[in-house]
Amino acid sequence: MTVSPLPHPLRLAGNGVVLREWAPDDLDDLVAMLDEPDIARWTPMPSPFDVEAGLAYLKRARQGRLTGQRIQLAITTDGLAPRGEVLLFGVVPARREAELGYLVGAPYRRRGLAAAALTLLTGYACGSLRLRRLLLRIDPGNLASTAVARRCGYRLTGEPPIPQEGPYGPTSLDTWEYVAGRPATRRDRLRNVASRRYGRRT
Template sequence: MTSDVVTGELRLDGHGLVLREWDDGDLTAMVGLFDDPEVAYWTPLISPFDLEAARVYLKRARERRAAGQRVQLAITVDGLEPMGEVLLMRSGTGLEVAEIGYSVGVAYRGRGLASRAVRVMTGFALGTVGIGRLLLEIEAGNAASAAVARAAGYHLTDAPPIPAEEKGRTLSLQTWEYAP
């Protein structure tokens, strides 16, 4: 990310959503969104995700944004109640490649929030930040996340799966790329 994107409050509107920065008043909502067995299984977030985990998560999100590494935004429809998160992460040096990640709370799934949030973040990354290539890394078998990727305009690439290990589980991450 560039320094001008990192400074100041960030709020993105589009596709019926308002993506905004997390604030200290969101800690309890973060617990409600992220302390979920599916979130624990499919994401690197710690489990259980309690208030202390939320405080640490918010602190790290702010540090990463200040360092120009990541932008993590709450998914809302009105700028108020968080329903999930979408994030933009640099994958290497410069602005050549970045990844988008997302999670939606169990009470808000099935509304198209994730795919709409990914579309908004994709537009921001390409248009405002100037990212050259956008990727999603989705674990093989995560049908819900693959559906989000397709709905947001991403396609599965021919790249070999990326082996990884998270929380003692061996993962096989498939690469999806934005194709306008």
């Protein structure tokens, strides 16, 4: 098994979602989905996200897929209209490690789509790609995203926060991890409960 280059094309189905490759026809849906305040706040997307940004995004997604550097799939419920996106990138083969990311369009949130898509891609990454450690980088103020991470079995690590410049000034990203084959310990569960109640613990 190899994790580089990453498989293309790819279609994953399960948990009530179908993850499929982006297509040029998705441009209008993509722009409608990404031109939105929460996407601007919590992701590195340009804002406003217009047709030009959409075209550049689809082009970059395709290049990343053709070169096998990333997995970047539209989240759908039926293989048709995109409702969000889930990604896997930054593979470090020597450490069998990669980073994942996700977003869901505002009209489709709170239906379990992000959790379903992240669970599916996590399973594929650990099973088919044989990755061992998967990472999420999340602003601790992003309660929706930390809830998704927790729900999918990721745990907050003690790694130092990563500083970054957000649209509302400087902020930082926490690192969450999923380690293949390691069941969550009681300590992990308590730590995640603590992060939910009190925010990041340093």
